[in-house]
């Protein structure tokens with residue numbers, strides 16, 4: 001049984017529009033417990049738990065918490081990244097729509113641990129329903145005195161507001177989001193300084209993904225050492241997977257790290273419909289690697305994914321059966337990034353146009369060996385030298401398929417025997 | 422000191438230095454495109470990518486601080502391939518036409534392509550041609566050559582505080598363009614040209630007027646005279662391979678004579694005249710309770726800014742025309758009369774460090790009569806250097822020439838007009854002696870010298886302490902303006918120069934102008950002053966003669982019509 005329901009355990013049982021119901025089923029208990037703990041002890045438990053970011057980059061949560069906590073400048077801010085703009089990902093929406101108070105509780109714990117006084121909940125503009133649910137949840141939490149001044153007589157003040165994005169994918173990137181919160185156009189900044197040093201309005205800022213925050217109540221509840229037992233020694237806890245594509249039962253599934261991709265597809269997703277065969281699977285989302293069927297026994301964990309020069313991504317698994325044309329898929333992905341590039345740095349701004357042009361040649365069975373080299377070298381340059389994660393990860397699909405599906409590129413050359421010399 | 426390795430060699434670096442700076446100090450050049458000294462580092466072009474131990478991706482040398490134990494590689498094939506690919510990508514979206522481009526052989530992109538040995542482009546041309554902006558007399562924008570490095574945006578915003586240019590759109594449709602409207606002239610652009618001075622390519626340049634000047638020179642009916650601003654002589658040599666910090670007055674004069682100008686005059690002469698008129702205007706305002714603080718009016722970028730942003734402050738501006746315009750006005754009257762030349766047949770060219778001077782010369786207020794402008798054409802230092810080269814004149818071999826009379830005898834006070842604080846110091850030298858009626862003990866006013874954004878000084882005038890202030894860049898001027906607006910300004914007189922360092926750092930000066938070079942030019946300027954026999958404007962004998970023969974008295978009737986002007990509110994932003 002590959003599923004391990006922790007974050008998603010009460011989903012279905014609770015009414016997302018009722019804080020009363022949520023509280024009866026345990027919400028904010030762990031926050032209240034945290035309020036009685038020393039801040040450093042909370043961070044300590046999270047360090048023991050080895051919680052890593054669930055939004056894509058997999059950065060250890062406690063390091064960010066620690067560096068925000070030790071900043072002397074105030075006010076400090078915390079941001080919840082609920083932009084989820086990457087095709088194939090829908091697990092954050094699921095959490096927001098089904099259990100908003102779990103997220104708020106996680107954010108409150110983090111805010112208390114780092115000493116933040118104001119939170120921004122940044123939701124993708126297209127997520128109408130999630131936006132209204134979160135706004136409602138925040139109102140209810142205010143009424144219950146869980147947000148505002150001197151929460152629970154602890155002397156801890158915390159305000160929270162919802163911000164919405166204007167439909168650009170790149171604002172999901174942390175600095176672009178910070179710029180957008182400041183009212184500027186959503187383009188990234190040069191690092192360092194990192195957000196924990198100079199984030200929103202130049203103040204220390206903790207920025208994490210929805211799912212990352214959701215883990216905090218569980219860590220506070222069970223303690224870091226117990227939490228660590230879930231998953232693998234290096235990738236602890238569970239991961240929400242957005243499963244989509246040519247799959248019998250698409251949806252959000254929660255599995256412990258270490259589960260194989262095949263288990264998710266076959267056992268939870270019910271396999272590929274109508275007896276088709278799996279041709280390839282894209283991991284993480286549009287920016288992730290595309291792997292062939294024979295690799296599906298690989299485990300979902302941070303280390304394995306890094307071998308693809310990619311991060312786990314947000315946990316999407318997109319299944320493509322044998323009817324799918326690789327080049328159509330790649331073209332769709334490249335066009336997405338070409339459009340979403342913020343246009344700031346050269347490789348990403350100028351590069352995607354040419355990735356598209358080169359791919360189109362192969363799509364039309366008209367590639368040449370030289371174009372194959374150009375495509376490969378361009379994809380690598382965009383990957384290695386772009387300024388932000390968008391350009392750094394957008395060519396991963398091409399780079400991975402140039403490895404695993406290279407013959408398909410050969411088959412698409414202008415004349416037979418278009419061998420690479 | 423920090424120890425690191427670059428390309429395997431042990432290197433020591435200062436804490437806080439970047440990889441780029443450190444490499445350069447150690448003889449390793451890393452190419453750059455968006456980086457520019459003194460500007461905020463954006464790391465957008467990615468051309469300076471290098472390998473740094475511990476990170477899989479390439480890192481940009483311009484933005485990465487050195488760290489103890491760091492290992493940097495600047496010359497691997499991975500690095501080379503990235504730089505080359507990036508440059509090819511830029512070229513594929515660039516109107517590459519070097520031989521017919523104003524930046525040919527003076528272009529950072531061309532240089533880069535050449536250094537990287539790019540002899541063909543793997544990528545197809547994707548450029549979609551866009552309209553060029555030639556709708557103003559100063560600045561020419563060609564978006565088809567823009568490489569989106571962002572330098573112009575930074576200089577306009579962070580250095581000048583004018584926020585005219587911005588990034589628009591996203592993906593490969595990004596444009597660097599005026600914020601409001603289509604053309605710079607739709608905008609509150611001061612035409613300072615700082616953007617043109619930092620642009621690495623021919624996307625923003627001065628509007629080229631050299632052909633008009635050649636046409637005038639070649640027209641036998643025209644008596645073509647030229648004036649040179651103080652800041653040119655301490656910069657022109659840089660165009661011909663010299664380091665900043667020299668002065669090339671004699672060669673400059675000879676070059677102008679060889680170009681075929683009928684007379685070569687010195688704007689310094691009318692700088693002295695400006696001091697007399699402006700000094701008296703200040704004293705008049707003090708005496709009659711006129712608007713104070715009075716603010717200088719010799720910088721046309723500043724005038725544009727004041728008219729656009731502070732229409733309620735125009736009374737503070739001195740009514741004196743700038744030295745350039747005073748020169749033109751006198752040339753076509755006083756000089757024309759004495760040389761018996763019909764002003765219609767006279768063509769006045771000025772060599773200026775400045776693009777805003779082109780706009781100023783074209784203003785309606787700046788004319789002798791409805792059909793004759795004071796000044797007919799303005800050339801920047803860069804345009805002049807090009808003309809010199811184009812005529813096969815070997816600048817470095819020229820013998821020193823001398824200015825022609827009558828506008829050739831000048832003073833040290835005029836020479837320092839080109840440096841921030843110079844106009845103030847020149848004015849103080851004259852005003853103190855006029856008011857105190859005794860020679861100055863110390864002729865140098867060191868408080869108003871130097872590169873600080875805002876400087877102030879207190880001087881004794883007729884027994885009273887009087888405070889003055891100096892600002893360079895409009896961003897710093899804005900601080901002084903807000904004090905005035907809040908009724909908190911303690912100053913009687915304020916000097917404002919738009920460009921960093923004053924005119925020596927103008928938007929028309931040689932490419933590669935940095936604050937370091939500006940400071941060297943300023944120092945050179947003070948050396949020129951120190952070497953002059955006469956160092957106070959009111960002691961200039963030709964100025965005295967001019968008043969005796971022609972103007973009669975400062976602020977008199979002739980002065981009023983020829984040497985003074987007025988200003989108009991003209992705010993563009995909606």
Ligand SMILES: Cc1cc2nc3c(=O)[nH]c(=O)nc-3n(C[C@H](O)[C@H](O)[C@H](O)COP(=O)(O)O)c2cc1C
Nearest residue numbers: 053054055081083084172173174208209212389390
């Ligand atoms: C182009 C781009 C888009 C991103 N979009 C998202 C997103 O929608 N949601 C998210 O949580 N993180 C996104 N990220 C990752 C964030 O920059 C950041 O690493 C993350 O929110 C940090 O939270 P975590 O440590 O909890 O994962 C994106 C990154 C890039 C480069």
Ligand code: SF4
Nearest residue numbers: 342344345348388391
């Ligand atoms: S990688 Fe793309 S999205 Fe990121 S800064 Fe560069 S142009 Fe913008």
Ligand code: SF4
Nearest residue numbers: 518519522528622623
């Ligand atoms: S801007 Fe530079 S690269 Fe472009 S055409 Fe001109 S000289 Fe050539």
Ligand code: SF4
Nearest residue numbers: 577610611613614616
């Ligand atoms: S000329 Fe000056 S004000 Fe105008 S855009 Fe350039 S830098 Fe800005």
Ligand code: SF4
Nearest residue numbers: 567568570571573620
């Ligand atoms: S106009 Fe020049 S300085 Fe401005 S972004 Fe374009 S290339 Fe850079």
Ligand code: FES
Nearest residue numbers: 455464466467483
């Ligand atoms: S010079 Fe470093 S990124 Fe442009």
